[in-house]
Amino acid sequence: MKFSKATNYALHTMLFLAVSPQNKLIGVQQLAERQQVSTTYLSKILTKLVKAGMIESTSGASGGYRLKRNWEEVSFLDVIHAIEGTASLFECGMNHGPECLIQQVMLSAEQKMEEHLRNQKLSDLAKQMPVVQ
Amino acid sequence: MKFSKATNYALHTMLFLAVSPQNKLIGVQQLAERQQVSTTYLSKILTKLVKAGMIESTSGASGGYRLKRNWEEVSFLDVIHAIEGTASLFECGMNHGPECLIQQVMLSAEQKMEEHLRNQKLSDLAKQMPVVQ
DNA sequence: GCGTGATTACTCGGATACAAGATGTCCGAGTTTGAGCGG
């Protein structure tokens, strides 16, 4: 039970794009170097973020990635769900009645965490950081 | 990022012991049958609970497991930590300054969940359930 | 009846097998930019 490295890469990439000059395309090379990860692997992660509608990509020479219009509303939970999926963290696969009390406790605990992550926008963090050229 | 099945088994076993007649030893066979899991695997999980001081075991014929004295104070978090370990769910392994803002957000989110799990005792659930013979 | 040993019913621990998911690589295909070149 741990968050995957991919989630870490995704969050850091989003934050890096947030403190970069807007509308400027940034290649996956630059993003990968900064995080010590291969470009091919990172591009796979970014593809998920594109499909989730958080960033957009441009092909061809001088192509790259940049945030989409509504990026200021993107929360930590959005990024995590895009990478890890939205399935529940705990599933009591047993057949002992329809309502498992344990399941309910675990579910509400998970929702506590999600609520906190939903309230944390990337833009909140970006404000606290210096803009990178 | 999911809770392991082992955690599920551990929680259900603890709850089952909680609604069983106290001080009565229950064999791993009975526990395993109820959860559709092999006895050998379940016994490995229970060993962790023994080492964590939540239950105690007795060897030999008519041996088995039972809760320890202080079981009414055992929380969900205690069980989870005994099985999954106490490591943080998120670790930013990057070298970009001592204080990673992302790490801080993730950590506080995790603590929100843990706080909820710490307040949920197994004895709370046991009270809501009929005693099983 | 009573000790003694064998049998049985258990837990315990290590070693190992198996499966699934996370992580990472390779390569071919498509796309855009820009340079080079001929008219």
Next chain:
DNA sequence: CCGCTCAAACTCGGACATCTTGTATCCGAGTAATCACGC
């Protein structure tokens, strides 16, 4: 100067290879209760 071609610099996607971890099994060892047997 203009338009064409071609190479370079990218992203994209599928198919792998690898590594880690969770899940599960097997087997031998230890332990305690119970039974059998001989005295």
